[in-house]
Each structure stands twice: as structure tokens, then as C-alpha cells.
Amino acid sequence: MLDAGIKEQLKAYMDKLQQPIELVAAYDDSDKSQELRQLLEELEPMSDKISLRTEESNDVRRPSFAINRIGTDIGVRFAGIPMGHEFTSLVLALLQVGGHPSKAAQEVIEQVQELDGSFEFETYFSLSCQNCPDVVQALNLMSVLNPNIKHTSIDGALFQDEVEQREVMAVPSVYLNGEAWGQGRMTLEEIVARLDTKSDEKEAEKINQKDTFEVLVIGGGPAGASAAIYASRKGISTGIAAERFGGQVADTMGIENLISVPYTEGPKLVGAMEQHVKEYDVDIMNMQRAEKLIPAAKPGLAHEVRLANGGSLKARTLVLSTGARWRQLGVPGEDEYRNKGVAYCPHCDGPLFKGKRVAVIGGGNSGVEAAIDLAGIVGH
Ligand SMILES: Cc1cc2nc3c(=O)[nH]c(=O)nc-3n(C[C@H](O)[C@H](O)[C@H](O)COP(=O)(O)OP(=O)(O)OC[C@H]3O[C@@H](n4cnc5c(N)ncnc54)[C@H](O)[C@@H]3O)c2cc1C
Incomplete structure (x- = not known):
């Protein structure tokens, strides 16, 4: 074996x-x-x-x-x-x-x-x-x-x-x-936060005690991480608030177009990205979903960002790098059947559709690749 x-x-x-x-x-x-x-x-x-x-x-x-x-x-x-x-x-x-x-x-x-x-x-x-x-x-x-x-x-x-x-x-x-x-995909921290009923309250309390940032980056994908590193390298007090640090890269298996790195994998790249950000004095606030932006009343004052857990952060400059999400078709039933027939990852979920009739929506590179991969597993 x-x-x-x-x-x-x-x-x-x-x-x-x-x-x-x-x-x-x-x-x-x-x-x-x-x-x-x-x-x-x-x-x-x-x-x-x-x-x-x-x-x-x-x-x-x-x-x-x-x-x-x-x-x-x-x-x-x-x-x-x-x-x-x-x-x-x-x-x-x-x-x-x-x-x-x-x-x-x-x-x-x-x-x-x-x-x-x-x-x-x-x-x-x-x-x-x-x-x-x-x-x-x-x-x-x-x-x-x-x-x-x-x-x-x-x-x-x-x-x-x-x-x-x-x-x-x-x-x-x-x-x-x-x-x-x-x-x-869920991290240990995300699972624990859902089970610990007091976690939102504790987090919000910690967040509310933070000083006003010079630069606050919302979003922790490659764009947010780069913005934070650049700001911090200039000696500017910097924070990142991200719903999920790593962004889409965390869901990517093989990456072959990062120049000078012939091949890497998403989770490995996210680990390296986090290490890189931590080389600088950046306050990484992971699992923080921004819900509302209240712009400064006048120049020189701070903007406020309200978070889903009830906390709020203040910053003189905001960088919004909230990236992309799966595109919706807008057809009836799409939300109700998400993960119950509507799937987004042919590699992960394909084996569960063994012998079934499956439609791939989209005919670009990803769609064609998905159809070819699925053809070996599903009925039609
Ligand atoms: C399966 C897959 C494979 C890919 N393969 C490649 C590849 O091989 N090569 C390549 O170059 N690109 C690839 N890409 C594309 C690449 O991952 C994206 O271009 C890149 O991640 C965009 O970076 P970003 O920082 O702009 O946004 P994202 O990576 O989308 O990050 C957005 C960040 O914002 C956070 N966020 C969103 N809303 C909020 C909110 N309200 N409050 C707080 N935080 C929020 C998210 O949690 C996340 O941290 C792939 C993408 C996917 C999904």
C-alpha cells in the first residue's frame, strides 16, 4: 500500500x-x-x-x-x-x-x-x-x-x-x-469562532481598543497583502482587516505563473504571504468582515469601518482590496440549491456526482477543463 x-x-x-x-x-x-x-x-x-x-x-x-x-x-x-x-x-x-x-x-x-x-x-x-x-x-x-x-x-x-x-x-x-x-473550506479559527458563542463579543471588544491606523487595508488577498507591506515599509502604521486572509489564492491548487517560482500551491503561497506581511509591523485582523464604511466628516479626520461582529476600526486612509467572488447566474433556485446540486469546485465535488447528469455553465478555460474532468466521472 x-x-x-x-x-x-x-x-x-x-x-x-x-x-x-x-x-x-x-x-x-x-x-x-x-x-x-x-x-x-x-x-x-x-x-x-x-x-x-x-x-x-x-x-x-x-x-x-x-x-x-x-x-x-x-x-x-x-x-x-x-x-x-x-x-x-x-x-x-x-x-x-x-x-x-x-x-x-x-x-x-x-x-x-x-x-x-x-x-x-x-x-x-x-x-x-x-x-x-x-x-x-x-x-x-x-x-x-x-x-x-x-x-x-x-x-x-x-x-x-x-x-x-x-x-x-x-x-x-x-x-x-x-x-x-x-x-x-474552514480554518480552525473559523470553526472555533462559530462554536464559541462569546467570540464575537470578545473580538469586538479587542477591535474597539485599537488606535486609529494611518492606513487600514480591507481585504487580505495578494492585493491587500502587497498594499500593507508597501505602507508599512514606509513606516506608516498599518492594519489589515480581512474576512479570510489569503483570498482566492487559498483555494488554488497549482500556481505556475508567479515569475521566478515555477510551481507553487495556494495554501503554501498564502503561508509565505502571511510570513512576508509579518516581517513588518502590520496588525493582521483575520476573520473580520467589514459591513459599513462611514467616511470622515472632513479632511484630516478618521474614516470608520464597522465590522460584522459589532466592532469598529478607524483609519486616516483606507485601501479597499476586497477582490472577487463566485459569479452568480441569477437563476431561480441558485441560492437555495448551493452545495445541494449547485457546485463550484469540479475537483472537490465531482466524485459526489458519479453517474449523474451534470451541466457545466461557462465555456472558458475553467469551464472546458471542468467538463473534461467531469466526463470521466459523471453519467453525462
Ligand atoms: C481556483 C482559482 C485558481 C486561480 N489560479 C490562479 C493562477 O494560477 N494564477 C493567477 O495569477 N491567478 C489565479 N487565480 C486568480 C487570483 O487568485 C486572483 O486574481 C487574486 O487572488 C486576486 O487578489 P485580490 O487580493 O485582488 O483579491 P482576493 O484574492 O479575492 O482577496 C479578497 C480579500 O478580501 C476579503 N474580503 C472580501 N470582502 C470583504 C469584506 N467585506 N470585509 C473584509 N474582507 C473582505 C477576502 O476575504 C479576501 O481576503 C485563481 C483564482 C481561483 C479562484
């Missing part, structure tokens, strides 16, 4: 396990179960802190497996085989359940640990979805940090009946305690 090079790398990672973990496998008689058995039997000998046993309960999806920290309530479950884009999620889950610390900010870790209540998450992913690992990894980490949080990641292509019954037509799709909860 794993080639020699990967095995060697994985073994080196497994040396970092600090606490014993067990892999608890639920098989059936499918070919996929055979593949899963092979994978788990290859993982077990990689560390003497890993053990493998079969699941006794009948109340779990098959094929699936749990990774549990022995002697605790901490664990995560994968239904299906987390290869493809989810392989990193598997490696991180093994490490984190095994006590290896995460790189998440301490403030967010504490916020997760303080979450009260019982949260049973299920995430549907596809192995070709590049946005899914972020969600899978965030929820896995949360269940490692807080035993009140449980998470199962499910390969939608393998559990078609379930996907049909729940009308899952886009990935990642997240269910919480049996109810549809969220769709699309």
Missing part, C-alpha cells in the same frame, strides 16, 4: 509519538476493507507505541478505523482510506493523538479546550478535494484537545448511500450532532 520511501518517512514521524495509541479497525468483506487492512498492518510495526485490534461494536461504518490514545477518551475516526489529499490528515492524526503538540496558536488551543457541551462532528470529504484536509485536520485537532468533541471523517465516494440520503453534494460537508452544520 505504501511505497518504501513513504514508509521510511512515516517511520521517522512515528518516532515522535509520545503516548501509546491503538488503531481499532472495522472491516467488512469489500475490496476497500482489504486495502484498509493492508494499510493498518503496515502502520502498526512503525512504532512500539502503536497497536492494532479489530472493532467489537457493530455500530460503526465499515470500512473505518479509529485512532485512540490508550487509556483516555481521546480519539478520531476515519471512514474509508485516508490517502490522496487526506494522507497528511492521517499522519497528523496519528501524531496528535499520540501526544505530539500541534502548531496552532496557544490562544486558539485554549479556546478549544474551554468549549463546553458535547460536539459530535462528521465530515464528508473526497480524496481529490484540496480544501477538505483543512477541515478534517482542524476537527481532528479539536477532538484531541477536548474530549467533549468527537470527529469522524467520511470518504463520500465510498459511502454513496449515506451521501444520497443526506443529500451531500459538496465537500467538505460538516454535520454536527446529526444536523448539517457547514460546507466548504
Whole structure:
């Protein structure tokens, strides 16, 4: 299942396990179960802190497996085989359940640990979805940090009946305690902010205490990041307020037209962009949606930007770099059926339309590429 090079790398990672973990496998008689058995039997000998046993309960999806920290309530479950884009999620889950610390900010870790209540998450992913690992990894980490949080990641292509019954037509799709909860790419911070009912209030309070900026950039895509770097390099006090730092680039897989960089990937470029901005004294305020702009009453006074969480920021100069959004067709049902038949990512969501009739709207480069890719999966 794993080639020699990967095995060697994985073994080196497994040396970092600090606490014993067990892999608890639920098989059936499918070919996929055979593949899963092979994978788990290859993982077990990689560390003497890993053990493998079969699941006794009948109340779990098959094929699936749990990774549990022995002697605790901490664990995560994968239904299906987390290869493809989810392989990193598997490696991180093994490490984190095994006590290896995460790189998440301490403030967010504490916020997760303080979450009260019982949260049973299920995430549907596809192995070709590049946005899914972020969600899978965030929820896995949360269940490692807080035993009140449980998470199962499910390969939608393998559990078609379930996907049909729940009308899952886009990935990642997240269910919480049996109810549809969220769709699309979400960061750990975004998930925590939605669960922490007081987070808006706390954020608004922090925001309101900020001094007036010389330059405030609204939007954290490449344009906003460049504007902030330029302003800050001149010694001007600068802030960025962005609904989602990174912008569209975060959703891009391969980028091959950034001169001097023959190939990079969106999330990697966003990471580098953030690092670059942090080289300067720029106040990055992520997950802040601007809702209203109140221009200065007269020259020399500050403009005010009101945010969705109730906070407000002041600045003498504003740079608006709010980029682009998916274009709407304006046809009836488009909003109601978003992610329930109306999809925007052929690579991510294509496998969920296996055997179905699909129309691609738009015949430019992206439309033609989508049609060619989908033709290999869908009915027509
Ligand atoms: C799938 C895909 C693939 C692509 N591939 C390539 C490629 O290979 N090469 C290439 O050159 N280009 C590519 N592009 C285009 C490229 O990503 C965009 O041209 C670029 O991101 C535009 O940058 P921007 O900063 O102007 O806006 P965006 O990237 O759109 O960023 C807008 C920013 O504003 C924020 N924002 C919006 N509204 C508000 C609000 N009310 N309050 C606060 N913040 C707000 C957003 O959260 C975001 O941070 C691709 C785009 C997509 C979607």
C-alpha cells in the first residue's frame, strides 16, 4: 500500500509519538476493507507505541478505523482510506493523538479546550478535494484537545448511500450532532469562532481598543497583502482587516505563473504571504468582515469601518482590496440549491456526482477543463 520511501518517512514521524495509541479497525468483506487492512498492518510495526485490534461494536461504518490514545477518551475516526489529499490528515492524526503538540496558536488551543457541551462532528470529504484536509485536520485537532468533541471523517465516494440520503453534494460537508452544520473550506479559527458563542463579543471588544491606523487595508488577498507591506515599509502604521486572509489564492491548487517560482500551491503561497506581511509591523485582523464604511466628516479626520461582529476600526486612509467572488447566474433556485446540486469546485465535488447528469455553465478555460474532468466521472 505504501511505497518504501513513504514508509521510511512515516517511520521517522512515528518516532515522535509520545503516548501509546491503538488503531481499532472495522472491516467488512469489500475490496476497500482489504486495502484498509493492508494499510493498518503496515502502520502498526512503525512504532512500539502503536497497536492494532479489530472493532467489537457493530455500530460503526465499515470500512473505518479509529485512532485512540490508550487509556483516555481521546480519539478520531476515519471512514474509508485516508490517502490522496487526506494522507497528511492521517499522519497528523496519528501524531496528535499520540501526544505530539500541534502548531496552532496557544490562544486558539485554549479556546478549544474551554468549549463546553458535547460536539459530535462528521465530515464528508473526497480524496481529490484540496480544501477538505483543512477541515478534517482542524476537527481532528479539536477532538484531541477536548474530549467533549468527537470527529469522524467520511470518504463520500465510498459511502454513496449515506451521501444520497443526506443529500451531500459538496465537500467538505460538516454535520454536527446529526444536523448539517457547514460546507466548504474552514480554518480552525473559523470553526472555533462559530462554536464559541462569546467570540464575537470578545473580538469586538479587542477591535474597539485599537488606535486609529494611518492606513487600514480591507481585504487580505495578494492585493491587500502587497498594499500593507508597501505602507508599512514606509513606516506608516498599518492594519489589515480581512474576512479570510489569503483570498482566492487559498483555494488554488497549482500556481505556475508567479515569475521566478515555477510551481507553487495556494495554501503554501498564502503561508509565505502571511510570513512576508509579518516581517513588518502590520496588525493582521483575520476573520473580520467589514459591513459599513462611514467616511470622515472632513479632511484630516478618521474614516470608520464597522465590522460584522459589532466592532469598529478607524483609519486616516483606507485601501479597499476586497477582490472577487463566485459569479452568480441569477437563476431561480441558485441560492437555495448551493452545495445541494449547485457546485463550484469540479475537483472537490465531482466524485459526489458519479453517474449523474451534470451541466457545466461557462465555456472558458475553467469551464472546458471542468467538463473534461467531469466526463470521466459523471453519467453525462
Ligand atoms: C481556483 C482559482 C485558481 C486561480 N489560479 C490562479 C493562477 O494560477 N494564477 C493567477 O495569477 N491567478 C489565479 N487565480 C486568480 C487570483 O487568485 C486572483 O486574481 C487574486 O487572488 C486576486 O487578489 P485580490 O487580493 O485582488 O483579491 P482576493 O484574492 O479575492 O482577496 C479578497 C480579500 O478580501 C476579503 N474580503 C472580501 N470582502 C470583504 C469584506 N467585506 N470585509 C473584509 N474582507 C473582505 C477576502 O476575504 C479576501 O481576503 C485563481 C483564482 C481561483 C479562484
